[in-house]
Amino acid sequence: MGIRILVIEDxxxxxxxxxxxxxxxxxxVEHLADGVAAWSALRSESWDLVLLDWWLPGLDGLSLLRKFRERDRQTPVLFLTARDNVQNRVQGLDSGADDYLCKPYDFDExxxxxxxxxxxxxxANGLVLSYRDVAVDVPAQRAEREGQPLDLTAKELALLTFFVRNPERVLSRTRIFEHVWGGGVDGPSKTLDVHVMELRRKLEAHGPRLIHTFRGRGYLFGTPPESEPGEGR
Incomplete structure (x- = not known):
């Protein structure tokens, strides 16, 4: 699964x-525009990072942060706000924010x-994923097979990460789109097929096939059961 970011900004x-x-x-990336809806999402789902505005309808960002920190002290939160005086920064950081960036800001920063x-x-979590001879270093955003680095695009890396987290099972196209692209794709899109083809080519440069296609069902990462029908390239 790719890195999930929740943007809370009205x-x-x-x-x-x-x-x-x-x-x-x-x-x-998912977006919510009010504090009440954001609190529901923070309670019910897992996020890798939260970008939080201070002024929000329903529940302000500072109150939302304090509630969130009562139940989750690990997920990083970056405050994005026009409140730029020292007192506000101290208040935000003391309430549980991991970083504080004032508007307007440069996107590169x-x-x-x-x-x-x-x-x-x-x-801190030591998050390195592996399956057989494939390893994905999530913090460094790198992957390798048989000890050889793989030159992957951001989407190919996100796709491989999702596969490594869900080996030996057929994953539907819809599920892959939801987790790697952040939503469904309308119509007969070839986006997934192209990314799978490129990822498969790069993996197979260092070993046997790991990504298998099951027509009408999706893709499997690993060794498919011999009895599974409908496998294709």
Missing amino acids: EANIADFLVRGLGEEGFN LLARVRALIRRRDN
């Missing part, structure tokens, strides 16, 4: 900028902070 233009920009960097927070979290 200004539509800023939210759209964040969702598009982070999505282009390979992150799975935001991206650097996002990556740093994810690395810090994953380094």
Whole structure:
């Protein structure tokens, strides 16, 4: 599964900028515009990073952060707000934020902070995924097979990470789109097929086939059961 980021921001233009920009960097990004809906999502789902605005309808960002920290002290939270005086920064950090960035901000700086927070979290968790001779170092955003580095795009890496987390089972196209692209794709899209083809080619440069196609069902990462019908290339 790719890195999941929840953007909690009520200004539509800023939210759209964040969702598009982070999505282009390979992150799975979801957006909510009010504190009450955000609190429900924080309680019911798992996130790798939260980007949080201070001023929100329903429940303000500071109150939301304090409630969240009562039940989750691990998920990193980056405050994004126009409140830029020292007292506000201290208040935000003391309430549980891991970082604080004032508006307006440069996207490259935001991206650097996002990556740093994810690395810090994953380094603390020691998150290196593996299956047979394939390893994915999530903090470093690197993958290898048989000890050889794989030159993967952000989406190919997210796809491989999802496969490694779910080996030996047929994963439907819908499920893959939801977890790697952050939602469904309408119509007969070839996006997934192209990414699987490229990922398969790069993996097979260092070993036998691991990604198997099951027509009408999806893809399996690993060794398919001999009795499974409908396997194709």
